[in-house]
Amino acid sequence: MAVRKLLVTLEDYSEAGRYTCEVTSNIAGPAKTSDIQAQAITISPTSHVFAIGDKQVFTCASYGHTVMSASPTVQWKKNGNLINSSENIYQTAENTFGDKLVRNLFITLQHISEAGEYSCEVPSASGSGVYLMRNMQVQVAANVSTSPAAPIVEFGVQQIFICTSYGFPIPQITWKRGKNNVTATVNIYQTLQEPTPIPNKVIRKLYITLW
Known part of the structure; x- marks a missing residue:
């Protein structure tokens, strides 16, 4: 029995994607292969300080998803719940650029209740029900008055x-x-x-x- 390890530390998102282990032997027949998928996910920007009425676009990008995941879905959530689109908060359709999948979230802050923790989730290529997730925070600058x-x-x-x-x-x-x-x-x-x-x-x- 032989073992060979591959250690991957992603230093650039272009390094995400499909990696194949190929095994050959002296016995006649085709080489045997087994695939793994190295994935990465980013959010930009990771936080933003709003005043009421401000607008901001947030971008979630998933890298290395296309080979093993038949229909990956980038999904934006707020406090762990799916976002219901409205006039001031909505997410765009997914766009694919090679092995990069992008989905934007548009926020025009109208109420302080719309501030909080937002997250972007992408299913793992393993199909095991595991999700990759990144968080970002929508903040509201403090307002003060006295009476x-x-x-x-x-x-x-x-x-x-x-x-x-x-x-x-x-x-x-x-x-x-x-x-x-x-x-x-x-x-x-x-x-x-x-x-x-x-x-x-x-x-x-x-x-x-x-x-």
């Missing part, structure tokens, strides 16, 4: 200020006076950050009583 906008604080009357922010990942709010964090005293203190019913939107309150 009331122009308060008048009267002596002896407690005033509540609310800082509201949304974004993905979820922003962290801290009240400051000048460059320093507000230190809790009897008459001035901030609450813990609180979630709101709206995903990725948080608030933090500051209480002030002038004595």
Whole structure:
């Protein structure tokens, strides 16, 4: 029994594809072969920071799929679920360039709920139910507002200020006076950050009583 190993470290995506092991012997007859498939998958860009209304195209490319996989499918997902196409989020048909399969995802961000983890999946050429997957993140730049906008604080009357922010990942709010964090005293203190019913939107309150 003879063994010969092939070690493959893909340094370029052109190196993906079909590799064949061929065996010959002194016995008459054709050579015996066995194939393996080296696959690779990429996403570009791997993340993007959106503001509401921004547009971006993401490209998923699968390399080395065509020989052993009869009908490979590049599929975009969000949080592990298939993407249902809409006017602002949709994926194109697959395009084949040699042994490279490409599918684009178009996103025009209209709601913060559309931010999150997106992934691209391609079935393995082995046909064993294994999928190759790459992830990318759609982020939303933090937006901040405070209320009331122009308060008048009267002596002896407690005033509540609310800082509201949304974004993905979820922003962290801290009240400051000048460059320093507000230190809790009897008459001035901030609450813990609180979630709101709206995903990725948080608030933090500051209480002030002038004595």
